[in-house]
Amino acid sequence: MKERFKFNTVGFFTRDNKATVDFYTKTFGFTTDWDGIQPNVEMTLGNMRIILFPRDAFEHMVSRKFQYPEGFNGTMELAFDVPTFADVDKEYQHALANGAASVLSPTTEPWGQRTCYVADPDGNLIEIGTFTK
Template sequence: MTPQLDFVGIVVTDMSASVAFYRRLGLDFSAGSEQEPHAEAALPNGFRLALDTEATVKSFHIGWQHPTGAGRVGLAFRCADPAEVDSVYTDLIEAGYHGEMKPWDAFWGQRYAVVQDPDGNGVDLYAALPTAD
């Protein structure tokens, strides 16, 4: 069997804050996930996003230390259109999350923005720009 990528895992400092952030982006975590040491959200394509607290990771990875410097994982959420990029970005900023890059029309043909999750990981929002016919 060829290994299949099944989920992306993120180590989080505050499970409640992280679950709230990703719920705002439409991920469905089960009720009570905020208090759990491990939480997963199933995505429509069968892929999963898993969140683990630092304490959980330390319980099986002796010597694990919180990374320093910029985040090393990036997630991207496709939006329906450029207006949705702007509205989702605004919603997250108004909810108190840090905007890394305000929405802009990227030269590669997408409306693009970046916010940070509660642990400083970049989360991209994007949608295709309309093409001139």
């Protein structure tokens, strides 16, 4: 069967592109050639891609206003797998050191996953976890 779609990007509408770029490059190692001026930002990590666009610029472009969640955004998450339980704890601390807000500290769940949640500068939820001790 011919592939109809290929999902390849998550896009965020941001309050502050620079803060979000700094967070994802320092915390997870995303790279970008963003010039710090253009409203559209593309960041990559392996075959993952995140795009950013300022909320006000997006509203101007489409000529309509939107309501954005305040605080933690519980409508979606990004999930990053790491190799081991110890890496969950290490990456959680690394994320906090780079400006993430803690949502759930590292926890070993009854189903065997060690996981944690942090929020990026815009309140988007990020899960860091593994099933490998």
